[in-house]
Amino acid sequence: MMELYRITIEELYGEFPQSVTPYGSEAFNRLNAPKADSLAAYILRDSKGKARLGVLAGECDGSMRVPFSAPFGEVLYRRPQTLETCMDLAHALKNTIPAGMQLTLAPDFYDPLMLPRLKGALGIVATEMYHDYNYSYPLTRYSDFVSGLAPAARNHYNRACRAGFSFTADAHPARVYEVIRRNRAWRGYPLAMSFEALCETAAVVGIDWHLLSLGDADVASAVVYRLNPQVAQVIYWGDVEGYGGERPMNLLARRVADHYRALGFETLDIGPSSGRGVPDTGLCTFKESLGCDLTFKSTFLW
Numbered sequence: 001m002m003e004l005y006r007i008t009i010e011e012l013y014g015e016f017p018q019s020v021t022p023y024g025s026e027a028f029n030r031l032n033a034p035k036a037d038s039l040a041a042y043i044l045r046d047s048k049g050k051a052r053l054g055v056l057a058g059e060c061d062g063s064m065r066v067p068f069s070a071p072f073g074e075v076l077y078r079r080p081q082t083l084e085t086c087m088d089l090a091h092a093l094k095n096t097i098p099a100g101m102q103l104t105l106a107p108d109f110y111d112p113l114m115l116p117r118l119k120g121a122l123g124i125v126a127t128e129m130y131h132d133y134n135y136s137y138p139l140t141r142y143s144d145f146v147s148g149l150a151p152a153a154r155n156h157y158n159r160a161c162r163a164g165f166s167f168t169a170d171a172h173p174a175r176v177y178e179v180i181r182r183n184r185a186w187r188g189y190p191l192a193m194s195f196e197a198l199c200e201t202a203a204v205v206g207i208d209w210h211l212l213s214l215g216d217a218d219v220a221s222a223v224v225y226r227l228n229p230q231v232a233q234v235i236y237w238g239d240v241e242g243y244g245g246e247r248p249m250n251l252l253a254r255r256v257a258d259h260y261r262a263l264g265f266e267t268l269d270i271g272p273s274s275g276r277g278v279p280d281t282g283l284c285t286f287k288e289s290l291g292c293d294l295t296f297k298s299t300f301l302w
Contacts, residue, residue, distance in 0.1 A: 004092035012041035015051040016076035021227040024074030027204040032069035063100040072106040086121035094125045107134045107295035126300035130277030134297045135287035137268040139261040145254040148291020160251035167255040171211030179221035183238030220248040232260045233269040
């Protein structure tokens with residue numbers, strides 16, 4: 001019989017020192033600990049006391065959240081566990097945390113074996129769930145970027161090529177961030193991370209800073225995390241006002257994709273295009289026009 005225990009953070013990572021991405025790591029969660037009121041570590045053990053699965057949650061506004069400061073959370077393990085064990089974890093979490101919990105898991109391509117099992121198990125106990133539209137670019141599917149483009153996107157890409165943009169894969173971080181700041185201000189979108197927060201995160205996550213310029217003007221940029229040897233994740237990207245006619249984002253997408261394809265990555269996670277499961281259809285259409293795949297980032301609540 002499986003039982004869930006509350007343990008220390010040190011004990012949790014002593015049992016599960018590895019994670020699929022930095023979001024599950026001790027270093028990342030220690031860095032972001034001040035964003036939660038407190039942290040709680042849980043471990044699922046079998047009848048012989050063997051550690052099977054682990055979870056680190058943050059208490060925020062009276063309920064527990066996984067993640068408490070990341071695009072998605074992780075359930076930790078040493079070896080893949082059975083569906084039955086995942087179901088034991090789901091029931092144990094619900095019974096142990098009466099104040100409620102919110103748990104968001106990554107799209108399945110991050111961990112194709114365990115994530116479907118965990119999502120199926122959590123779906124049984126959740127009283128509410130939603131699934132955000134998440135797009136990723138399959139770097140190994142296409143021989144080159146143009147092969148995956150829809151006809152309209154190919155026209156926009158060709159227009160961007162004629163504009164004379166220059167691309168820098170290791171640009172100065174402050175210049176890259178300034179483009180993102182201007183983009184969010186122009187679009188009216190919130191900017192969750194400060195430049196200082198991104199620089200602090202660079203100590204525990206590999207970050208690349210990409211910049212597209214036209215003459216002396218910085219026009220578009222991308223901030224990308226190297227989450228593991230297979231997946232790079234776009235955290236921020238965007239362009240500034242006044243250059244829409246040159247279609248800089250179509251060219252930026254190509255340059256970023258080519259960069260990670262050359263480095264041997266398999267997937268470029270471009271991220272969600274929805275809020276609480278409601279899609280931004282225009283953004284979805286743009287990402288699909290680039291040749292991206294649609295998967296879902298699922299959130300479970302009780």
